[in-house]
Amino acid sequence: MVKIGSIELGDFPLLLAPMEDVSDPPFRALCKEQGADVVYTEFISSEGLIRDAAKSVQKLDIYDKERPVGIQIFGANLNSMLKTVEIVERSNPDFIDINYGCPVKKVVSKGAGAGILKDIPLMVKLTDAMVKHTKLPITVKTRLGWDNDTIFIKEVAERLQDVGAKAIAIHGRTRAQMYKGVATWKPIADVKNNPRMHIPVFGNGDVDSPEKAKIMRDDYGLDGAMIGRACIGNPWFFKQVKHFFKTGNHTDSPTISQRTTMARRHLEMAIAWNGDRAGLFETRRHYTNYFKGITHFKDYRLRMVTANTKEEVFQVFEEVLEKFN
Numbered sequence: 001m002v003k004i005g006s007i008e009l010g011d012f013p014l015l016l017a018p019m020e021d022v023s024d025p026p027f028r029a030l031c032k033e034q035g036a037d038v039v040y041t042e043f044i045s046s047e048g049l050i051r052d053a054a055k056s057v058q059k060l061d062i063y064d065k066e067r068p069v070g071i072q073i074f075g076a077n078l079n080s081m082l083k084t085v086e087i088v089e090r091s092n093p094d095f096i097d098i099n100y101g102c103p104v105k106k107v108v109s110k111g112a113g114a115g116i117l118k119d120i121p122l123m124v125k126l127t128d129a130m131v132k133h134t135k136l137p138i139t140v141k142t143r144l145g146w147d148n149d150t151i152f153i154k155e156v157a158e159r160l161q162d163v164g165a166k167a168i169a170i171h172g173r174t175r176a177q178m179y180k181g182v183a184t185w186k187p188i189a190d191v192k193n194n195p196r197m198h199i200p201v202f203g204n205g206d207v208d209s210p211e212k213a214k215i216m217r218d219d220y221g222l223d224g225a226m227i228g229r230a231c232i233g234n235p236w237f238f239k240q241v242k243h244f245f246k247t248g249n250h251t252d253s254p255t256i257s258q259r260t261t262m263a264r265r266h267l268e269m270a271i272a273w274n275g276d277r278a279g280l281f282e283t284r285r286h287y288t289n290y291f292k293g294i295t296h297f298k299d300y301r302l303r304m305v306t307a308n309t310k311e312e313v314f315q316v317f318e319e320v321l322e323k324f325n
């Protein structure tokens with residue numbers, strides 16, 4: 001049984017990765033419904049939360065139906081991070097995750113996200129202080145290192161565990177790689193195989209098929225798979241992986257009717273949560289994947305992503321159903 005603190009997650013949990021502008025409450029709920037064992041919020045800026053910035057505060061929205069849910073925060077200033085923990089606690093998440101992996105320049109340049117991989121003592125100090133500041137489990141998501149010459153993840157993970165981190169999720173790329181090339185899972189397995197490690201080690205990066213999830217479990221021996229891009233517009237992915245684990249077979253692809261129904265629910269939930277305009281925008285990035293593999297689909301997709309009202313989008317869904325079902 002894999003556990004984050006006392007939260008039981010089953011044998012090889014599948015985690016919905018934190019993804020900005022993707023892992024919002026509607027999408028998390030759909031993924032949960034389709035088998036995600038743990039979900040994370042989008043990353044939230046510590047400084048933004050302290051300033052009470054609307055965008056940051058909204059990301060604190062979590063719901064009982066999606067539990068266990070971790071709220072992910074990023075920042076590099078100790079006092080701000082401690083204040084942030086206090087703010088986040090009020091939303092009552094199951095755990096708080098620290099983002100030590102975001103490669104984006106505007107985050108890294110402030111020493112936050114993957115920027116902290118250049119200052120491991122600060123990373124350890126921040127984690128230590130945050131663990132001591134809350135009763136909630138603190139977990140960490142990070143990358144292998146800053147670049148190829150600084151892959152010290154085995155030692156780093158051990159130090160984070162020693163100061164009380166309750167789980168570590170590792171994206172098998174360095175900051176220098178950004179999202180390029182192929183994720184390397186061997187250094188993640190080295191962390192897991194360190195006999196001193198006892199907290200869960202979750203693998204992340206390029207799990208885009210049930211087979212890959214199985215390789216991560218069976219060949220690399222990791223404690224769970226964190227899945228990002230493969231489930232955008234494809235919340236079924238979690239069920240597909242679980243079915244494959246159980247039977248060794250693939251599930252049928254979702255039918256056109258299942259796809260239009262899911263996409264419609266997604267849009268309705270996004271609008272209910274965030275209003276018409278934002279709801280329309282938020283769901284746009286999912287449509288390509290919801291309808292992946294359908295030939296001659298371009299014009300329908302274009303209409304979905306340029307529609308100005310939900311009725312227009314629903315109308316396109318109806319036409320898709322009629323034409324391709």
Ligand SMILES: Cc1cc2nc3c(=O)[nH]c(=O)nc-3n(C[C@H](O)[C@H](O)[C@H](O)COP(=O)(O)O)c2cc1C
Binds near residue numbers: 021072204227230
């Ligand atoms: C659109 C997008 C937004 C992301 N936002 C975050 C984020 O807020 N926090 C975070 O830790 N990682 C973020 N990531 C990284 C993912 O969590 C994950 O580490 C990465 O996509 C690799 O996993 P995958 O190959 O399964 O997608 C983001 C990735 C994408 C594609």
